Amino acid sequence: MSSNSHGLPLHTHKPSRRTTANRIFAVVYGCATLALLSHHALSLLNSTTLTSFFITLTFLISDSILAFMFATTQSFHMRPIYRKEFPENLRRVVKESDFPALDVFISTADPHKEPPMNVVNTALSVMAYDYPIQKVSVYVSDDGGSALTLFALMEAAKFASHWLPFCRKNNIVECSPEAYFAIDRDSHLSDQVENIKVMYKRMKARVKNVTERGKVAHEYITGEEEIQAFNKWTEEFTRQDHPTVIQVLLESNKDKDITGNLMPNLIYVSREKSKTSTHHFKAGALNVLLRVSAIMTNAPIILTLDCDMHSNDPQTARRALCYILDPEVRPKLGYVQFPQLFRGINKNDIYACEHKRLFQIDPMGMNGLSGSNHLGTGCFFTRRAFFGGPSNFLPPEIPQLSPNNLVDKHIWSSEVMELAYCVAACNYENNTNWGLKVSQLNFCLL
Numbered sequence: 001m002s003s004n005s006h007g008l009p010l011h012t013h014k015p016s017r018r019t020t021a022n023r024i025f026a027v028v029y030g031c032a033t034l035a036l037l038s039h040h041a042l043s044l045l046n047s048t049t050l051t052s053f054f055i056t057l058t059f060l061i062s063d064s065i066l067a068f069m070f071a072t073t074q075s076f077h078m079r080p081i082y083r084k085e086f087p088e089n090l091r092r093v094v095k096e097s098d099f100p101a102l103d104v105f106i107s108t109a110d111p112h113k114e115p116p117m118n119v120v121n122t123a124l125s126v127m128a129y130d131y132p133i134q135k136v137s138v139y140v141s142d143d144g145g146s147a148l149t150l151f152a153l154m155e156a157a158k159f160a161s162h163w164l165p166f167c168r169k170n171n172i173v174e175c176s177p178e179a180y181f182a183i184d185r186d187s188h189l190s191d192q193v194e195n196i197k198v199m200y201k202r203m204k205a206r207v208k209n210v211t212e213r214g215k216v217a218h219e220y221i222t223g224e225e226e227i228q229a230f231n232k233w234t235e236e237f238t239r240q241d242h243p244t245v246i247q248v249l250l251e252s253n254k255d256k257d258i259t260g261n262l263m264p265n266l267i268y269v270s271r272e273k274s275k276t277s278t279h280h281f282k283a284g285a286l287n288v289l290l291r292v293s294a295i296m297t298n299a300p301i302i303l304t305l306d307c308d309m310h311s312n313d314p315q316t317a318r319r320a321l322c323y324i325l326d327p328e329v330r331p332k333l334g335y336v337q338f339p340q341l342f343r344g345i346n347k348n349d350i351y352a353c354e355h356k357r358l359f360q361i362d363p364m365g366m367n368g369l370s371g372s373n374h375l376g377t378g379c380f381f382t383r384r385a386f387f388g389g390p391s392n393f394l395p396p397e398i399p400q401l402s403p404n405n406l407v408d409k410h411i412w413s414s415e416v417m418e419l420a421y422c423v424a425a426c427n428y429e430n431n432t433n434w435g436l437k438v439s440q441l442n443f444c445l446l
């Protein structure tokens with residue numbers, strides 16, 4: 001348990017009640033396995049015919065493999081723990097105005113395999129976080145380099161001006177509209193819900209229409225800024241070969257929702273691609289977002305999300321802060337991983353599609369040892385963690401990329417934009433420490 005100066009804990013943990021049973025089971029099962037393996041070994045030595053020798057050898061090999069698998073997973077069952085956070089106690093440690101800024105990275109790679117509406121829902125679910133809104137920046141990395149995804153995000157930016165105040169006013173927990181509207185709602189909200197549902201359905205129809213046609217028709221493009229943005233998709237622009245596109249769709253100190261409150265930054269980034277460079281897939285995309293976000297906002301906390309993994313609790317960022325702002329935990333903390341849950345799977349999950357062992361059981365077991373593994377999505381990193389261990393800071397090649405750098409310029413300023421384009425270039429990492437020493441993402445399982 002960790003308490004702040006007022007004795008109120010930010011987070012607690014308790015061991016699972018299954019711990020003792022797990023340990024007894026491991027000992028009994030381990031002994032039985034050893035007995036079985038020694039029996040196989042003895043039978044092998046005493047085998048009289050060639051056939052019985054090979055049959056026993058097969059048993060010995062297959063049971064040894066199973067025993068190895070059993071042994072290597074037992075540590076996960078020795079000390080599983082349940083963690084609980086108390087975001088309501090945060091205000092006693094730090095004022096809301098002093099919360100660290102948060103940069104959210106959402107990656108998408110193909111508008112036909114990963115429908116842009118998924119990206120929109122994921123983005124809206126984090127834009128609606130219960131967090132000082134001008135501190136939140138949502139970056140979407142589009143490795144598909146698709147105008148369709150940009151169009152969907154432009155629509156999301158407009159819809160957000162209605163959706164964010166709706167979520168705030170009604171304390172909505174499920175802030176992905178698709179997930180929210182999939183459940184029947186209380187009747188006292190019905191008029192409001194109906195209105196916003198119609199708005200959502202219209203947006204969805206427009207995005208679907210554009211995706212099916214494969215291009216953004218003129219009738220959907222309004223305003224000079226949008227025309228200029230889509231003009232970047234020239235004849236030569238292909239998915240594998242195109243210049244960087246960075247488009248600020250919402251700006252937190254300028255754009256307001258329909259109730260007059262500010263909205264978070266929403267930024268579309270499609271990094272430069274060329275057929276002659278290696279791109280390192282998702283790792284490459286995250287590396288570019290790390291650099292571009294450093295130039296534009298440089299938040300000390302980073303949340304990574306796959307485009308099909310929305311956040312299902314607006315308190316999530318505050319929950320992560322319960323660990324990140326704990327002075328006892330902070331010096332050694334690299335990331336806070338949230339579990340992955342799946343929607344739309346049948347109630348009893350007869351096909352085990354939830355991957356419970358991978359995404360819920362094993363991480364809980366590791367949590368009781370030295371900490372959960374990284375699950376690829378739903379993970380809050382400290383930006384500092386990408387620049388070497390706690391005692392060996394690896395400085396990036398330019399000071400603007402350093403986690404300590406304070407961004408004091410407007411994200412639209414030409415200086416910021418020029419540098420952001422420069423660090424998003426596909427040959428930026430050549431002859432630099434990126435991917436090798438600083439942010440070793442290229443060599444990690446993401």
Ligand SMILES: O=c1ccn([C@@H]2O[C@H](COP(=O)(O)OP(=O)(O)O[C@H]3O[C@H](CO)[C@@H](O)[C@H](O)[C@H]3O)[C@@H](O)[C@H]2O)c(=O)[nH]1
Pocket residue numbers: 107108109110114141143280281282285305306307308375376377445446
């Ligand atoms: O060139 C690429 C390829 C993929 N992605 C993104 O990476 C994410 C994951 O890729 P995906 O192909 O969807 O992998 P999955 O098998 O669905 O996801 C599992 O495996 C991934 C790779 O190990 C992890 O990142 C995920 O968290 C985990 O759920 C998606 O958001 C993609 O858009 C890119 O940005 N650029």
Ligand SMILES: [Mn+2]
Pocket residue numbers: 306308
């Ligand atoms: Mn996926």
